[in-house]
Amino acid sequence: MRLIGGAAIDKHRNPLPPETVAACMDSEAVFLGAVGGPKWSDPHAMLRPEKGLLELRSVLGVYANLRPVQVLDELIDASPLKREYLTGVDLIVVRELTGGIYFGKKTRDETVASDLCIYHTHEIERIVRVAARLAGERRNKLCSIDKANILETSRLWRDVTDRILEREFPELETETLLVDAAAMHLLSRPGDFDVIVTENMFGDILTDEASMLAGSLGMLPSASLGDSTRGLYEPIHGSAPDIAGRDIANPCGAIASAAMLLRHSLGLDDEATAVEKAIRAAIAGGARTADIVAEGDIAVSTTEMTDRIVAGLT
Ligand code: IPM
Ligand code: MG
Numbered sequence: 001m002r003l004i005g006g007a008a009i010d011k012h013r014n015p016l017p018p019e020t021v022a023a024c025m026d027s028e029a030v031f032l033g034a035v036g037g038p039k040w041s042d043p044h045a046m047l048r049p050e051k052g053l054l055e056l057r058s059v060l061g062v063y064a065n066l067r068p069v070q071v072l073d074e075l076i077d078a079s080p081l082k083r084e085y086l087t088g089v090d091l092i093v094v095r096e097l098t099g100g101i102y103f104g105k106k107t108r109d110e111t112v113a114s115d116l117c118i119y120h121t122h123e124i125e126r127i128v129r130v131a132a133r134l135a136g137e138r139r140n141k142l143c144s145i146d147k148a149n150i151l152e153t154s155r156l157w158r159d160v161t162d163r164i165l166e167r168e169f170p171e172l173e174t175e176t177l178l179v180d181a182a183a184m185h186l187l188s189r190p191g192d193f194d195v196i197v198t199e200n201m202f203g204d205i206l207t208d209e210a211s212m213l214a215g216s217l218g219m220l221p222s223a224s225l226g227d228s229t230r231g232l233y234e235p236i237h238g239s240a241p242d243i244a245g246r247d248i249a250n251p252c253g254a255i256a257s258a259a260m261l262l263r264h265s266l267g268l269d270d271e272a273t274a275v276e277k278a279i280r281a282a283i284a285g286g287a288r289t290a291d292i293v294a295e296g297d298i299a300v301s302t303t304e305m306t307d308r309i310v311a312g313l314t
Contacts, residue, residue, distance in 0.1 A: 062225055179202045250290075288300065
């Protein structure tokens with residue numbers, strides 16, 4: 001166990017201390033709790049917890065962030081969307097994680113601020129290949145999302161994506177959407193999507209949106225991978241400071257991230273599937289944390305939900 005984010009700022013005045021980096025580099029997989037909280041959220045602070053997470057993603061070289069969104073039948077009513085849009089939704093967003101506006105140069109003075117969004121061809125090529133290979137193992141459909149009507153980085157994104165897909169993955173059924181339209185299509189026809197590939201910030205925003213298909217932000221896991229099997233695993237939700245310490249958070253996203261860790265970094269496919277089945281079984285058995293509980297039902301605590309999942313492991 002090593003510190004990152006706010007706890008690391010408090011102890012070491014550094015959101016990503018060197019000893020944390022060393023331990024992560026020396027590990028086959030990194031399992032991460034969320035960072036951030038009101039104590040460290042002064043926008044003018046030099047040291048921010050989020051900076052530690054971005055640096056960790058960068059030093060680990062985990063450029064491909066896989067965010068699967070599955071709608072479980074039992075949770076359809078937890079989503080604000082109508083049932084007919086949700087049945088059978090099973091998509092995965094492949095978010096570019098170590099480039100774009102998150103990592104470009106920032107400037108700020110009294111009256112003007114800027115964030116540089118920059119993408120290199122090789123960064124686009126490698127993420128598109130990851131997404132395309134994944135589509136080949138699934139339903140052979142790939143949708144690339146950009147803002148090529150406005151952004152130069154998106155025009156490069158589109159040129160590179162078209163070239164790679166045409167030359168290397170002609171068998172895939174492909175689609176390109178502008179991000180604003182994609183935000184709408186995700187709600188109006190979520191069942192049409194299989195694999196979505198997009199740049200860092202669009203992926204951040206669209207996956208919070210997509211989590212509502214699954215009923216709650218608390219349900220979604222993620223795996224961040226680079227060129228080796230070493231990966232960084234974290235639920236897509238943040239630290240939820242508003243409910244901290246109350247034993248009511250949904251542990252499913254974190255536990256499902258551990259399943260992804262078993263599969264992608266440790267090669268333990270059967271064990272990963274067993275964990276995923278146990279999550280489904282607990283939900284099928286009626287266990288629901290507050291974020292996914294049906295009206296009139298009683299929510300279980302984080303501890304109880306976790307115990308039910310563990311009890312269902314076979
Ligand atoms: C996420 C989070 C992070 C991000 C924050 C905490 C830096 O929102 O993983 O989606 O923006 O990438
Ligand atoms: Mg996010």
